[in-house]
Amino acid sequence: MSTTLFDTPGPRTRRRILVVNVVGALLVLALLVWVVLGLAGKGQFTAQKWSPFLTRNVWENFVLPGLWATLKAAFFAIIGANVFALIFGIGRLSQLAPIRWVSGAVVEFFRAVPVLIMMIFFYFGFTQSGIVPAADGPLYAVVVALTLYNGSVIAELLRSGVGNLPRGQREAALTIGLRHGQSLRLVELPQAMLAMLPSMVSQLVVILKDSALGYIITYPELLRTARLVGSNFGNLLPSLLVAAVMFIVINWLLTTLAEKTAARLSARTAGPVRVAAPSTVPQDGGGGAL
Amino acid sequence: MGEYLSGFAEVVEQYDVLSAFGANLRLTLFSGLGALVLGTILAALRVSPAPSLRWVGAAYVTLVRNTPLTLVVVFCSLVLWGQLDVQLVSRDEAGWLEVNSFRLAVLGLSAYTGAFVCEALRSGVNTVPVGQAEAARAIGLGFGASMRLVILPQAFRGSVAPLGNTLIALTKNTTVAQAAGVFQASSVMNTMIEFYPQYIVAIFLLFALGFVAIVLPMGLLATYVSRKAAVRR
Numbered sequence: 447m448s449t450t451l452f453d454t455p456g457p458r459t460r461r462r463i464l465v466v467n468v469v470g471a472l473l474v475l476a477l478l479v480w481v482v483l484g485l486a487g488k489g490q491f492t493a494q495k496w497s498p499f500l501t502r503n504v505w506e507n508f509v510l511p512g513l514w515a516t517l518k519a520a521f522f523a524i525i526g527a528n529v530f531a532l533i534f535g536i537g538r539l540s541q542l543a544p545i546r547w548v549s550g551a552v553v554e555f556f557r558a559v560p561v562l563i564m565m566i567f568f569y570f571g572f573t574q575s576g577i578v579p580a581a582d583g584p585l586y587a588v589v590v591a592l593t594l595y596n597g598s599v600i601a602e603l604l605r606s607g608v609g610n611l612p613r614g615q616r617e618a619a620l621t622i623g624l625r626h627g628q629s630l631r632l633v634e635l636p637q638a639m640l641a642m643l644p645s646m647v648s649q650l651v652v653i654l655k656d657s658a659l660g661y662i663i664t665y666p667e668l669l670r671t672a673r674l675v676g677s678n679f680g681n682l683l684p685s686l687l688v689a690a691v692m693f694i695v696i697n698w699l700l701t702t703l704a705e706k707t708a709a710r711l712s713a714r715t716a717g718p719v720r721v722a723a724p725s726t727v728p729q730d731g732g733g734g735a736l
Numbered sequence: 737m738g739e740y741l742s743g744f745a746e747v748v749e750q751y752d753v754l755s756a757f758g759a760n761l762r763l764t765l766f767s768g769l770g771a772l773v774l775g776t777i778l779a780a781l782r783v784s785p786a787p788s789l790r791w792v793g794a795a796y797v798t799l800v801r802n803t804p805l806t807l808v809v810v811f812c813s814l815v816l817w818g819q820l821d822v823q824l825v826s827r828d829e830a831g832w833l834e835v836n837s838f839r840l841a842v843l844g845l846s847a848y849t850g851a852f853v854c855e856a857l858r859s860g861v862n863t864v865p866v867g868q869a870e871a872a873r874a875i876g877l878g879f880g881a882s883m884r885l886v887i888l889p890q891a892f893r894g895s896v897a898p899l900g901n902t903l904i905a906l907t908k909n910t911t912v913a914q915a916a917g918v919f920q921a922s923s924v925m926n927t928m929i930e931f932y933p934q935y936i937v938a939i940f941l942l943f944a945l946g947f948v949a950i951v952l953p954m955g956l957l958a959t960y961v962s963r964k965a966a967v968r969r
Contacts, residue, residue, distance in 0.1 A: 450861060450887060453879075471788035488820055558951040559944040560908040560923050567940040570929045574936070590953030647848050651802065656833050662915055669807050673814070678822045685813045690811075695803045697802035 485683070495681040499688060504675055506652035512671030513692060519657045519667065520587060523592035524650055530597025535604030536635075541626055549601075556598040562659050564591035569663040588657055596653050603645050607638030611717045637715040644708035644719060651697045651704075658693070668692060744938045750877065751924055757946055759920040763842060763910035768903060775853025782858055792855065797812065799853040805844075805912050811829030812844035813837060813916035824853065843915035852902045860895025861887075865969070893965040900958025904951055 455463060486490060498504045537549030556564075562657035572578050578586045611634055617627035661669040672689035676682035712719040774878035781793030800808070816822040817840055824839035825832050864887055911922035925943045929936050 448866050450866050451783055451872055452868075453882070455785065459785075466784075467786040470786050470792070474788065474792050485820075490819070518832070547963065554952070555944070555948060556909075557957075558948045560911040560922065560947055562911040562914065563925065563943050563947065566922060566926050566929065567936065567944075570933065570936055574933050654805040655802075658806040659912065661806050661810065662912075669810065671812065676814075682819055686807065686811050686815060692801055693804055693807065694802040698798065701802070719801045727929055 449611035476732055479553060490683050495684050496589040496681075497673065497679060499684065502680075507640060508671040509668070509688065509692075510673045512666060512668040512689075515585075515665065515671075516654065516657050516667040517659075519588045519592070519660060519665070520650065520654045522589045523596060523653050523657070526589060527596040527600055527649075528646075530593055531600035531604055534597070535601035535728050536630070538601065538605050539608060539630060553598040553601050556594045556600070559593050559595075561595045561656050562662065565659055565663050567591075572703030580636055584660060587663055588660040588665050588667075589657075592653050592656055595656070596649055599652075600642075600649060601644060603642045603649075604635075604638060607642040608634050610641070611637055612716075615716055637717055639715070640715045641717040641719045643711060645706045647707060651700050654697060654700070655693070744935045746933045747928065747935055747939075748942065751928055753921075753924060753942070753946075756921045756924040759838075759918065759948070760907070760910045761950070763838070763845065763913055763918070763920065764903075764907045766842045767845035767849060767910070768906055770842060771849035771853045771902075771906065774850030775857060778850060778854035779857035779861075782854060783861060797851045797854055800848055801855075801964050803848075805848050805909055806915050808848045809841060809844040809912050809915045812840040812847075816840060816843075831872065837918050838913075838914050841910075841916045841918045842909075844916065845909060845913070849902065849906050849909070852905070853899065854927055856898035856902050857891075858896050860891040860893070863894030863967070864890045877910070890967050894965055896965045897958065897962035900954070900962060902957065904954050907954065908947065908950060 489495075489627045499509075507681055511632075513635065534549045534553050538553065539544050540546050540549070565587050568590050569584060572586050573583035608630075615633055616629055619633040625631065657667055658669045661673070664670070668689050669686075672685040673682070676685040680687075707721050778793045778796060781789045782797070784790055784793075817836065822840075823836060823844070825835045829835060868886055869882060872886040877885065898959065910920060913920055914923045914926070917923075921943055925939060928939050932939070
């Protein structure tokens with residue numbers, strides 16, 4: 447219960463809360479029963495709709511390869527995003543104004559363009575130009591689009607991580623004779639990167655979720671293979687639900703990990719450590735990574 | 737170069753790029769309103785003193801926030817409409833298929849964004865220090881008065897920034913409506929590149945800069961308003 451909003455309840459309030467609690471639980475139960483009955487009425491709970499998921503074929507040829515493709519794209523994208531972020535995040539902290547401007551423009555551009563727009567562009571670009579093997583076009587498109595967008599978001603995290611350090615850190619570094627670059631490399635960045643580690647883990651959730659956009663450009667990731675199961679076996683609802691559950695479990699584990707690391711790391715940096723909610727990117731608008 | 741540009745201009749004239757972006761803005765408007773309503777209800781549930789209501793709000797947010805938006809939109813179009821015959825428009829209306837897929841996309845976007853609006857509102861409540869509520873009680877304000885006069889005004893001001901971010905993300909996310917077959921910017925871009933691959937870079941830049949032109953002012957405005965609204969502590 448939110449301590450800001452409510453005082454410790456007295457006996458009368460406790461009774462009232464109990465009533466609301468029971469009524470609320472009953473309403474939720476009624477809603478669930480209504481949904482289940484409705485679905486059963488449409489024949490969504492027949493064994494024939496769900497039994498394909500008890501066969502080896504469905505897991506071996508659809509679900510697991512789909513999951514693997516999703517994880518593969520996410521893995522390459524997070525590595526690419528970190529490299530991109532390191533280059534442009536440091537670029538935004540450069541002492542040379544032109545480098546700062548260019549890095550800033552690049553980061554702001556890729557944060558403002560929808561990932562799907564980039565994905566479609568790279569999909570056609572790669573498959574038509576033949577830069578990459580035709581069969582791998584969709585994978586490359588997903589990875590590059592996710593890299594550019596998430597790299598920009600992480601670059602901003604890096605910049606704000608350095609900006610959130612107490613001024614004394616930099617002042618001390620300069621006082622003992624370190625130059626700008628040395629102070630950045632030896633004092634500020636290590637602490638900033640530690641502080642942003644939890645946010646980066648939750649950015650991984652964003653990457654995993656956005657990899658499902660590959661569905662639209664025919665990348666055979668989990669959502670697409672689930673849909674294939676759905677059309678092969680005439681069980682779209684069950685297959686999409688199975689895919690959703692897999693996404694939810696993986697992402698929930700990652701979120702929990704992010705919160706755990708945040709708690710453990712706060713002792714090792716002078717800056718604030720917190721998990722930026724996947725929805726909110728700190729600082730000056732432009733972003734927002736749902 | 738001049739030839740390339742004039743050729744590209746001819747291509748652009750064949751497609752209704754402006755009304756494609758208009759569709760994204762309409763999707764943003766309706767989904768934004770839907771998400772605001774849903775998010776407010778969810779936030780009220782999540783901070784309520786009754787555990788069962790809190791649990792429902794938390795469960796919804798956790799489930800929806802960890803699901804890909806593409807999956808939500810595909811679910812709305814393929815399952816709600818294709819399997820369960822959920823129809824959001826009467827069949828007698830002209831172009832009812834397009835209207836129906838538009839409304840299904842709005843439904844999916846609202847259901848998804850609502851979870852983020854809820855978190856934005858809740859983080860606004862979290863910016864209010866406990867001392868404010870304690871002080872309100874100490875000077876004798878009751879529950880209603882301390883909410884109305886002390887806590888909620890500060891909470892709303894604190895949630896402007898995350899709400900702005902959510903709106904910007906929603907604007908970009910409206911492109912995912914392509915998965916439900918809705919006519920909007922990304923689907924028009926898709927068709928244009930398919931038929932005129934020689935102009936792929938120009939087409940991409942046109943749509944990318946279109947979004948930059950929509951999203952950047954929104955970001956600046958959100959930052960400005962949230963700075964104005966923020967309670968200095």
